[in-house]
Amino acid sequence: MSKSDENRDSCIYLLDSPDEINRKIKRAKTDPNPTLSFDENRHEVFNLLSIYQVLSGKEKEAVEANFEGKGAAALKKELTELLVEDLKPIREKYNELASNPSLVDVVLQKGRERVEPIAKQTLAIAKQRVGL
Missing domain, CATH: 1.20.5 (Single alpha-helices involved in coiled-coils or other helix-helix interfaces)
Incomplete structure (x- = not known):
């Protein structure tokens, strides 16, 4: 995910709807290696794991253990849930202000x-x- 990319699908915006977040995370590029680890040479997986780590507040080892044997689909599902929940108060406050x-x-x-x-x-x- 890249905020400098002109493609709107390359990053998550604070006001993205849950459906938009889900679609973007599902489409996020990963590699075929089923093992998920904080390997900086695997840029796409490293990026998604890092976002998950920040939002979950877990240590790297706990994040890796959480997804051991689960694969990228499980990571994307849980990451989507975290993002939707964390951004919900921002969307709600924006909608409240926009309507008034x-x-x-x-x-x-x-x-x-x-x-x-x-x-x-x-x-x-x-x-x-x-x-x-």
Whole structure:
């Protein structure tokens, strides 16, 4: 998975639906070796295992043991479940905010009111120091 690739299917976006995540992970390239290990020479498997490790919070050895004898399909299934669950609160909050733009406006206004005095003071100091 690569965020620099122009192909939208090459990475998981925070707002991807569970179906999109499932499709992308299923299509993620792996190799025919049934043994799953953190071998940096096996880039695709290493990448998927690394993502799984970060999301699961497990040590590398525990991740490898979890998938011992199971193969890439099992890894992809469990990784999809983790991703869908971990990204769910982000999708929900985004949908809540997107359906209520006035709430976003209120939050932005409060933020502006809070930082505007600080920004004005900083600008005044900068002007004074450069002689304006």
